[in-house]
Amino acid sequence: MSLLEVKELTKNFGGLAAVSNVDFVIEENELIGLIGPNGAGKTTFFNLLTGVYVPTEGTIELEKDGEKILLNGKAPYKITDLGLARTFQNIRLFKELTVMDNVLIAMHSKKGSNTFHSLFRTPTYYRAEEEMRTKALELLAIFELENKYDVLAKNLPYGEQRRLEIVRALATKPKILFLDEPAAGMNPQETAELTALIRKIQKDFKITVVLIEHDMSLVMNVCERIYVLEYGRLLAHGTPEEIQKNPAVIKAYLGGD
Amino acid sequence: MKQFNKNNLGWLILIALMAGILYMGIMTNIISPFYQITLVTILINIILAVGLNLVIGFSGQFSLGHAGFMAIGAYSGAVIGAQVEGFLGFLLGLFVGMVISVIVALVVGIPTLRLKGDYLAIATLGIAEIIRILILNMGDLTNGARGISGISFPFASNLSFIMVLFALVIITTIITVNYIKSSPGRATIAIREDEIAAESMGVNTTTYKVIAFMIGAATASIAGSLYGTYFSVINPGDFTFQKSIDVLIIVVFGGIGSVTGTVVAAVVLGILNTFLQSFGELRMIFYAVAIIAIMVFRPGGLLGTKEFTISGLLNRKAKKASAKKEVQ
Amino acid sequence: MLKVKNLSVHYGMIQAIKDISFEVNEGEIVTLIGANGAGKSTILRTISGLVRPSAGEIEYLGQPIHHMPTRKIVEQGIAQVPEGRHVFKELTVQENLDLGSFTRKDKQNIAADLEHVFERFPILSERKNQDAATLSGGEQQMLAMGRALMTKPKLLLLDEPSMGLAPIFIKEIFRIIQDIQKQGTTILLIEQNAKVALQIANRGYVLETGNIVLTGTGEELLASDEVQKAYLGG
C-alpha cells in the first residue's frame, strides 16, 4: 500500500462540513500540493492528519514496517512519533526560547535522555545532550540559521521564523512533512529561496512533503501532484499542468486573466 | 563543555562557602537563635518556592495547591516521628510524605492538569482544601483542628538541623535545575510556551505536566516535614490557601521561571517579614504596600526569567568586548 | 493629507525607524515596500498611535496627531487593517463588523455599508454568526478588511491585506482597494506582493532597515533594477 491512505475523511463543525468525504494518498518521497479557496478546509485537513482534530468519519492509515496503523483519534504526540510533522499557518514557535532550544525540543522524543538520567546527570545524559546539539546545528545550517542558535525565537525576522518552524519539524525525523502556507508573508525573492530549500530537503532527507500554499509560483514549481479542495470536498487532483488548465479550478480558485 | 565545568565548579565553591559561613556563624553565635529562625524559614521557603516555580514558571501550570502537599509532608513527619525514634523516624517521615504526595499528585494530576489557567488554579486549590479537610477529620491520627504539638526533633542541636536543611535545599534545587536543563525539562518548558506546538513536536504534554507537578509535590512535602520538625507544632490551619499564596508571592517576586530569582526573593521577603514584626497593626499594611509597589515597578519580578549565573559573572567582561565588536 | 516628518521609532534599545519623512496626498494609493523587518508595520502602527515615535512628527490634515491616543486618531478618519488580522476572536463575524462602525455618526448608512461588505465578501455573510476564532486564515483576513471598511475611513492603512488569500481573491482585494480609492478614500498600503502593489499605486517608497532608500511613482519603481532584484524575485 501507499505510505499514507486517507479514505472518505469528514470533519463536521456543528452543521458545517469543513472537510467532507476526502480521499487522499501519499507515497514515499513525494512533493504534494494542497490548494483551494479560503475556508476550503485545507488547514482542517492537516489538523485531522496530525491529530489536532478527531475525524467525524473516515480513516487515516499509515504504513509502517509493513503494517497498517490507524491514526484516527491518536494524540498528536503519538502521530509525531510515527513520523508525521508539521508547521503552522500562524507561526507557533516557542517564542521565549532560543533557536537551539526550539530544535532540541523537537528532537526530544527520539534522542532525549530520560528523566532519571537528567535528574542525576549521568554520563548518558551528557552524551545524549552533546549528540543532540551537534545534530541540531547540522539541521540549522541547512537553513542558514546556525549562527542564530542562541537568539530568542521571537526576535527573528518573520522569514527566519518560518524557516525555523521547518527546521523544528524536520528535527522530529518525520517521514511526511506538512507545511501550512510556508511562504505567507514572504516577498517573491524570499519565496524563490524557500522553493529551492523545500526541494533540497525533500531529496536529502528522503521524505514526503505536503504543502498548503496560495503562492502559485511555489506550488506549480515544486509539486509533483496537486489536490484541490473546495467547500471541504475534493474538487480536482492531478499534475500542476492539469490543475492549471482545469476549468473548475480556474473558476473557483485561480481566477481567469 | 569546558564552560559547563567552570560554571559547575563555581557553584560548588559558592555552596561550600555558604555552608562554611553558616556553620561558623551559628557556632560563634553571630547568627543568633533569632536569626536562625529567620534563616530556617527562608530555607524552607526556598524549597517550597523552587518547587512551585517548576510547576508554574517552567511547566506553565497555574497551581494554587502547594499548601496541600506541604501539609502531607508535615503530618507524615509528625505522625511517623512519634512512632519511630530518632533520626530514622525523621528520615522515614520525610520519605513517606514524599511518596504520599507524589501518589496524590499523580492521581489528581492526570485528570486535572488538562484544565487551563484559572480553572486549573481553582481545581488545585480545591485539592489542597480537600487534603486539609481530610486531615482535619482523621481523628486521633492527626488530632483534628488541635493539630500535633511536641513533634520530635531528633537533632543534636539547631546547628545540625540547619546544616541538614541547607543540604536538602541544595539537593532539591540542584535536582530541579538539572531537570529544567535537560531534555524532559525543555519539553516541559515547551508546554508553557505553546501546548499545541509542543504536542505536535512529539511532546506528551500530560506526562511532563504530571512529572513537574509530582516533583513540585515531593519538594513541598519535604519542606512540610522540615517545617513541622523545626517548629514542633502543626495544625491544619497552617496549610490553608493562604500558605499557597505566600509561596506564590515568592515565586512571582523572584521572577517566574527564574530559580535564582526565587532564592533571592525568599531571602528578601524573609528579611522583610522579620523586620516588620515590630510594626504591630501596621505590619501588614507595609507588607501590602511593598507587594504592590514591587509588582508595579518590576512586573516581571526581581530577575524576570533571567538566571544569575557564575559563568555569566565570569564572562561579563568577555561579553562586553564581543558586544562592542558586534555593534561596530 | 498625511505628512511624516523626520520620524524615528525605538523598541527599547532597537531603532526600528531611522529619521524618515514621506507624505501621502489626498486620493492617492501609496505603497511601502521592503524586506522582512524593514520597519513597514512599525510605521503604520506609529501613525495609528499604537507605538509612540521617539522623534519626529506626523501631521494629518494639517494637524499633528502623533500625541493623540489611538481612538482620537481613529475618530479623525484613519483606519487600519493590522498585520496578523487582529479580529475579535471571541465575537461573531457580525459583531466584529458592528464594531467597525463603533465611532460612526451617520447611523442611517451603516446597514447599507454592511450589505456592501457582505456583497464583496459573500463568505462572511455565510459565516455571519460564527465566532471569528474559528474562521480560516483567509476568512479572518477578509473580516479584518471588512471591519476596516465599516469605519468609512478617510485614510486607510493596509498591512499586507493579501496575506493568506487565494489567488482569485488577491485579485479581488486589489480591485476592492482601487474601488475604495475611487470612492475617495486615501490608501497607504504595505504588500509583499510588491508587483501588484506597485501596479495599482500612485507612488511608492522602498524601505530598508528603517531608512527610505528609494522613492518614485509606481511605474518608476517597477522599472527599477534594484527593486526588481530585491523584491520582485528577478
Added chain:
Amino acid sequence: MDNLVQQLINGISLGSIYALIALGYTMVYGVIKLINFAHGEIYMVGAYVGYGLIQRVGLGLFPAILISMLFCAILGVVIEKVAYKPLRGATRVATLITAIGVSYLLQNVMIYIMGPEVKAFPTALKVQNWTFGGVTINSQQIVIFLTTVVLMVGLQLIVKYTKMGKAMRAVSTDPEAAQLMGINVDNVISFTFVLGSSLAGAAGVLVGIYYNSISPLMGVTPGLKAFVAAVFGGIGIIPGALVGGYAIGIIETLVSAYGGSMFKDAVVYLILIIILIVKPSGIFGKNIKEKV
C-alpha cells in the same frame, strides 16, 4: 419534604450572596482577564461604609446603599488606575499578586481604622417572616434573591446589547484592535470597575443587614467562594456566576443538612473538580478548542 424545601430555601439564600459577589468578579474577569482578588475586600469596604452611614450618620437604608455603591465605584477605579493599569502588559500572575496585595492592604487599613473585631450591623430593615406549612422564608431572603436576579439580568443586558457592552467584549478579546475601532480602552476598563465595584458595595450593605455582622476579614471567605462560583459557571460569563453561586450555596447547605457539615467545603470542591473534568471551562463555558 418540608425539611428539604426549607433547606433548599436556605441554600438559595446563601447562594444569592455568593452569586451577588461572583457577578462583580466575573464582570472584571470578563473584560481584563484579571482575577480581582481584592473584590471581596471591596465588598467588605462597602459593608463598612454602609455601617458608618447608618450607625454613625444615621442615614436610611437606601441612601446608605447608594452612597456605599458610589464610594466603592470610586475605590474600584482608583485601585485599577494605581495598581492594575501599570501592569497591563505584564503576566497575569503578576497582576494577580498585585490584586492580593491590594486585598491585604484594604483588610489591614480597615483593621487599623476600625479595629480587627467584629461589629454588629444596625438593623435597618424590618424582618418579616412568612411560614407556609413547615417552611419559613423571610423578607430579607426575598430582597437579596430578587436583587441578585435583577442585577444579573441587568448586567447581561448591558454586556450583550449596549454599545458599552460591545466595547467591553472587544477590549476583552483584543485591546489593541479595540483601540483601532476607536474604543477608549481606559474608559471601558474604568466602567467595568465602576460596575463591578458598585455591585460589591451594594452586596456589602445587603449582607451586613442580612447577617448583622461585619468585620475587616469578612470578604475573604465569600470572596474565595464567589471566585469558585465564577469558575463553576465559566469565568467571565454572567449567568454562569449566578448559577455557580446558587450551585455552591445549595451544595453546601444540603451537605450540611444531611450530616456532612464537617465536609461541606470538601464536597463543594470535589463536585467542582468533577464538573471541570467533564466541562473544562465550567458549566456555561464555551469549550472551543483553539483554532490551529
Added chain:
Amino acid sequence: SSDTTATGAASGDTIKLGGNFELSGGASAYGTLMDQGIKLAVEQVNAAGGVAGKQVDYTSYDNKSEPAESASVATRLATQDKVVAILGPATTGAANAQSPAVTRAKVPAILPAATGDGVTMSGNSVLEYVFRVCFQDSFQGTALAEFAQKDLGAKKAVILVDNSTDYAIGLADAFKETFNGEIVAEENFTAGDTDFKAILTNISKMDYDVIFLPGYYEEGGLIIKQAREMGIKQPILGPDGFANSVLVDLAGAENVNNVYYASHFTPNSEDPKVKEFLAAFQAKYGKPADSFAALAYDAANLVFKSIETAGSADPQAITDALAKTKDFEGVTGTFSFDKNHNPVKSAFVIELQNGVEVGNTVVEPAK
C-alpha cells in the same frame, strides 16, 4: 520598636517585658485587646513608681497569628531584647509553638488565654517556663456539662462545634465526656462562617433540652440570632469565647434569652478592683474591656508581683516565684498555680436574658 511604653528611665533602671501577640491575621481581634490590657497594666504600675523601684519597659511584636512567627518573636524577645518575661501569645496554637523557644532561652512565658489542654505540659512533665492565668478547656467543658445537667436539668443535648479551632474541639470533647445524658446531634461549622441555617434547620426538628456551642462570640452571636429567629427556644450554652459584648449586638438583645456562658470574670462584679480596671480601660481606649483584656491585665500584674516577691528581675528568679504563686488577686479572680502551672480558680456561668446579665453561678474547680 514603636510599641514601647517606657517612661524614660535609663536602661539600667528598667525592667524589660516582652509581648508576643496576634496583632495581625486571624486572631488579631484577641491579640490586640490583650496587648492593650497589658499596656494599661504597665502604664499603671509605672505611674505608681514601677516594679521594685524600676520602670517597666514593654515591647510587643506581631506574630501574624502564625505558629512559626510566634516561635520567631519569642526567640527575638528572649535572646535579642533580653526581656525578663514574655506575655502571650493569645491562642493555644501559637503558644505551643513558642514553648521550645522559651524553654531553650529559660525565660518565663505567661499565657493570658491559651486554654487548650496541655499547653503547659510536654508529655507528662510540666514545662518549667510556661504558665497561664486562664482555666483550661477541659475544666470549662466539664463545668458547662455539669451546669447543663444540674442547673438546667438537661437530659439531651445538641453540640454545635467550630471544627476549625482546637479550642472548640477540646471543649466539645470535655463536654461529651462529662455529660451523662444523650448527645442527640453534633454539627460543625467553621470560624468565619456567617450562615448557619442549614444546621439549625436540621436541629430545629429534633428533641433536646440544651444546645452547647463551643466557639467564639463572632459565630456564637450569629448562631443565637439565626436560631432564635427560626424559633429554636432551648437554652444555649457557650464557653468563655462568648465573653464579649458584641455577642449581644450581633444576636440582637431580644434574641439573647436563655443564653449561658462560662467566663473568667463578670463585668457586673462588685469587686472594686474589677470596677477600677473596667473604668481605666474604658478611659484609655474608649471601649469596654472584655475577659481577654482582663486576663492579659492579670498576666502582666502577676509578673510584676512575682518580680516583687523574687526581689529580682532575673528570669529564673521570676520563674521560680511564678511557680509558687499563691492567692494572687486578679480581676479575673483569686488563684494559685497547681503543679502544672494552671491556675486553680473558679469560673462564672453567666446567664443572659434579653441581652443583659441577670445572674451568675460560680463553678468551683474540682479538688
